[in-house]
Amino acid sequence: MKTSAPAGRAEFSGRAVCWWLIGPGLLWMGLLFFVPLCLVVVISFASRGTYGGLVWSFSLTNYLDLLHPLYARILGQSILLAAVTTVLCLIMGFPLAYFIARAAPRRQGVLLLLVMIPFWTNFLVRTYAWMFILRTEGLLNTLLLKLGVIAAPIELLYSNTAVVIGLVYGYLPFMVLPLYVALERVDRTLVEAAWDLYATRWAMLWQIIVPLARPGIMAGCLLVFIPSLGAFLTPDLLGGARSMMIGSLIQHEFLVARDWPLGAAISCLLMLFVVGMMSWSLHAAKPLSRQEDES
Amino acid sequence: MVDQSASIDIASLVKRHGTTLAVDHVSLTVQRGEFFSLLGPSGAGKTSVLRMIAGFETPDEGTIRIDGRSMEAVPPNRRPVNLVFQSYALFPHMTVAENVAFGPTMQGASRVDIISRVRLALDMVKLSLKEARLPSQLSGGEQQRVALARALVNRPSVLLLDEPLSALDQQLRQEMQVELKSIQERAACTFVCVTHHQEEALTMSDRVAVMHQGQVLQIGSPQDVYEFPTSAFVARFIGVSNELRGMIRRIDGERAIVQSPDLLGEVQIILPTHMAIQVGSPVTLLIRPERLRLSTAAQRMSGEQSLAASVDKVLYSGSDRRYLVRLGEHVVWNVRVPNDESRRNGLVRGDTLHVRWQISDAVVLTE
16 A cells, blocks of 8 residues: 555656646647537538528538539539649659658758748748739740740630649648658668569569558648648639639638538538548558558 | 689779778689678678679779679669578568569569469478568568578579678578578579678688678688688688797798797797798798697697697687687687597696697798
8 A cells, every 4th residue: 555655646647747738739629620620510500591690400401502513513623623733743742752762861851941941931922923923924924925935825824724733832842741751761772672683663663662652652642632622722813713622612602602501511521521531541551560460 | 715614703893982992803703503602891892792793883993794794784683693682672562472473573474484483482492381471470581581582583693692691590590501501502503692700601602702801812612711811811800710920930841930029939830832931031820729739748749839828718618618828928829629528627727738739730821
């Protein structure tokens, strides 16, 4: 008894310290993330009052409204644009990440810093800059005209192309960083072993490097695809009215149409879709060790 | 003229790392079917030589020929050699069978051919029952054998091994030494092995090249390099060696008398025929601990040399006893005596005695 009492107190104080440490974060997440999320779910079952207020009556009308082909088309377009963005980021990010991962250790830090430097400027400001570059009498058209590459200005701004350019620009670092981490861990001697075993460079890439970097590829794709899917700033500024994405639609319902319940319902649908996709890809990207246990 | 029986022919190979010479004009020839070892301490340049044979590093000077064909500008995937990496470098996402099948698949072998070759290779290393496992599910020794099978399945004309046994524990290492040698005989393939472990090199090799600071100091059979080292470095690196520095006092036919400043008495030696030695030449004598005998009697048989000494330390190691005996103020020698029954009541510290050896057992080096 004598010995157990101090031990019990030590454990109690340890637990108290533990709560003090995780408390602030937990409170922050709970109040500002979990509670509002519940509110969104609740609101999605309410209906819109005549003047944009909320009428607290349980109904599934909002979700039934979403069956309208218009919403399916917007969701489809969003998925397409996010997918194209992800693929372009992967194609551009992979060689870049590989280059950084194979650079001299001292240079890797500098190169990673360069990848992250765009974050030092506000995203909105950078997106405005793209408007100046892409618009009809903008930087790009002027340059191409001067060089004689094109005869008449091309309409780039307010198109899906502009949206994809903006999204790729914004989310490329999110692809490069996890890819770098994964590629940096791929043992160089494995690549040498493949080379010694008659592999061509192409085979070394597809048989060794890509399979071993798969968790990083999955993480990078998720980190680009999910925010691209819900993006509203970029499609709003660069896509204009012609390319509506689901993020802009939600923003529109909440702030312009003042139909909170419908906006909430779309949000819930998007969240369900994202959660479903994440759990699928987490399963696909399971580390090797866990797959071994199953076999 | 290209030597037709040579598997590998290396001529004045040079590799610089920055300003240091990692490989300094190395020339050597490996015969077909030979087990050849590059032995040396770390940093001796032996791994560099191996990586240049494999094609991962490009020589700054010199040539490498494999089967008479120059390897200049030939990438690793076009060379008739395969490397067993020190870390094995097994592909963690592939099963044992997939690992072994990798080489033949890349070479475009037919499916039927691949299956039968993988089976043969796994049989050779006795791992047929574990072909569906992942490398991480195997023990260190099994991983080593997968690495061997993955290389041998390609029927390379030379198999390169980089410190093949260094990751294994002592027991397994000794088993694998025997195993490697017998696999080499079964595969009838030239093996070139890099190691810093002298016992490993002596046990397995037909010939050994001892390297130090980028240079090959001596090439010969294990017996040659152990019994007749041509330099003090080789003698010290391979096994334990007792040394005595001195000067030639008299020459008498094929024998000579050496006097050492560290010693009271004089030592009789047999003059090596290939060396030009005159009275006054400085020499170093090397004698292996197991060639020395201890006795209390001073008188010696003809052809023997005897020196007075005292016991400094006795080290018991089971199969034999090691005595550290002092011959002079700065001269302490190792004597190894087998632990047979007659010597059960061994000597103790402080005993005075005589160290005796056959004069033909002392190796004479000129500096």
